[in-house]
Every structure is written in C-alpha cells, then in structure tokens.
Amino acid sequence: xxxxxxxxxxxxxxxxxxxxxxxxxxxxxxxxxxxxxxxxxxxxxxxxxxxxxxxxxxxxxxxxxxxxxxxxxxxxxxxxxxxxxxxxxxxxxxxxxxxxxxxxxxxxxxxxxxxxxx
Numbered sequence: 262x263x264x265x266x267x268x269x270x271x272x273x274x275x276x277x278x279x280x281x282x283x284x285x286x287x288x289x290x291x292x293x294x295x296x297x298x299x300x301x302x303x304x305x306x307x308x309x310x311x312x313x314x315x316x317x318x319x320x321x322x323x324x325x326x327x328x329x330x331x332x333x334x335x336x337x338x339x340x341x342x343x344x345x346x347x348x349x350x351x352x353x354x355x356x357x358x359x360x361x362x363x364x365x366x367x368x369x370x371x372x373x374x375x376x377x378x379x
Contacts, residue, residue, distance in 0.1 A: 270307050270372065270373050270374040270375065271306040271307060271373060271374065271375040271376075271377065272306060272307060272308050272309070272310060272369050272370060272372075272373035272375070272376045272377070273306045273308075273309045273310070273376075273377045273378075273379060274309075274310045274311075274312070274315070274370075274376060274377065274378040274379065275292070275309060275310070275311045275312075275315035275318055275379050276311075276312055276313045276314070276315045276378060276379065277313070277314055277315055277379065278314040278315065278317045278318070279291065279292045279318070280292035280295055280379045281379075289324040289325065292318065292324075292325055292379065293324060293325050293328060295379070296325055296328040296329070296332065297328055299332070300328070300331065300332065300335070305332065305335060305336070305337050306337060306377075307337070307338065307369075307372075307373065308337065308338040308339070308340055308369045308373070309329075309332070309337060309338070309339050309340070310340045310341075310342075310366045310369055310370075311339070311340070311341045311342065311345075311358070312341075312342035312345050312366060313342075313345055314345075314349070315345075315379075316341055316342060316345045316346050316349060316351060317349065317351065319339065319341050319355055319356065319357050319358050320351045320354035320355055320356060321354045321356050323356070326356055326357060329357045329358070330356075330357050333357055333358065338359070338369070339357055339358030339359065340358065340359055340361050340365050340366060340369055341355060341358045341359065341360050341361065342361070342362070342363065342366060343360045343361060343362055344362070344363065346360065
C-alpha cells in the first residue's frame with residue numbers, strides 16, 4: 262500500500278451507519294475492518310467526515326469508536342455534521358471528533374486531492 266505521506270490529502274466520507282448496504286452487523290464489521298486496515302498499512306487520510314446516518318459512528322456505543330479514537334490520536338481530523346447529530350438526537354453523545362457544520366465538510370472536500378465515500 263501507499264505511504265501515508267502521499268495520501269494525507271485524502272478525505273473519507275462516512276455517510277452510512279457502517280459501510281455498504283448489508284445488514285447492520287455486516288456494515289459495522291466492514292467499516293471496522295476498513296479503518297483497521299488503514300491503520301495497519303499506515304495509509305491514513307487527512308480527514309474523515311461523518312454526515313447523514315454516518316454520525317452514528319462517532320457516538321457512545323459505536324462499534325468503531327475505539328478505532329476512530331486511535332485514528333484521531335494519530336492526527337486524522339474527524340469532522341462531524343452538527344445538523345445530522347441534532348436530527349438524530351445524538352449531539353450530547355459524541356465521543357470523538359469535532360462537531361462542525363456543512364461549511365467545514367465543504368472545506369475539507371475542496372482541500373482534498375481525493376475523496377472516498379463509504
């Protein structure tokens with residue numbers, strides 16, 4: 262895999278409660294595996310944005326919370342849509358990342374050389 266220095270400008274967008282369109286358990290397992298492989302292969306993105314039901318991944322009891330905390334401690338910016346958190350009633354349950362607005366997400370998208378949507 263590519264050295265993380267070469268893809269620091271990559272942005273990953275998490276827009277689902279997990280990854281893909283399978284059942285919840287599979288979606289969570291796939292996202293967990295994806296994030297762990299990013300770490301193991303040292304292919305860290307510059308940022309990960311969470312919006313729509315993807316915001317459920319940054320709150321207490323998220324099945325990937327520990328991995329996201331580790332990625333954040335390694336310098337990956339985690340940007341979370343405040344409007345989406347409010348919609349789901351999750352604003353007070355955020356346990357990782359920075360709560361921002363759509364402007365923050367747009368800014369991260371424009372700064373990225375590559376955008377990957379999960």
